[in-house]
Amino acid sequence: MLYLWIGIAGALGSILRYLIGITFTHNIFPYTTLIVNLSGSFLLAWLTTxxxxxxxxxxxAESAIGTGFVGSFTTFSTLSVETVTMFKNGYLLLGIVYVVVSIVGGLLMSRLGFKGRKNVYKA
Incomplete structure (x- = not known):
């Protein structure tokens, strides 16, 4: 039954991701994926902590929302393909900026999501 709920939530998360992607198109810099991944980093940390x-x-329900919905809403594979595409099209510096902002920004957004819980780094 758990797999069914994760699948349903995953379908909803991926549909939302798709709708955001087609609503906000981009030319060179994939800011839509960046916004989705940063907001997903915050959301997962905030929800779980x-x-x-x-x-x-x-x-x-935690697994369905965290793994299913947020996991399918965010997308590392799209970040990877978009970065490689920028590299192939000669936008090396922009691709590097995208990766750095995605990773550092994701960590910062997760940290912001963790702020709701005290002593988050203590075991």
Missing amino acids: ALFKRISISPM
């Missing part, structure tokens, strides 16, 4: 700890939610 702040919200899910404050409300009563089943582990199955």
Whole structure:
């Protein structure tokens, strides 16, 4: 049953990702994927450390939302393909900026999402 819920939530997350992608097109710099991945980094950290700890939610629902919805909403594979495409088209510096902003920004957004929980780095 868990796989079914993860699949349903994953379908919803990927549909939302697709709709955002076709609504906000880009020419050279893939800011749509960047925004989706940064917001997803924040959302996953916030959900798993702040919200899910404050409300009563089943582990199955946590997995469906975190792994299914947020996991399919964000996309490392698209980041990779877009970066390689920028490199192939001669936008080396822009591709490097995209990767650095994606990784550092994702970490910072996750940290921001963790702020709702005290002592987040203690075991």
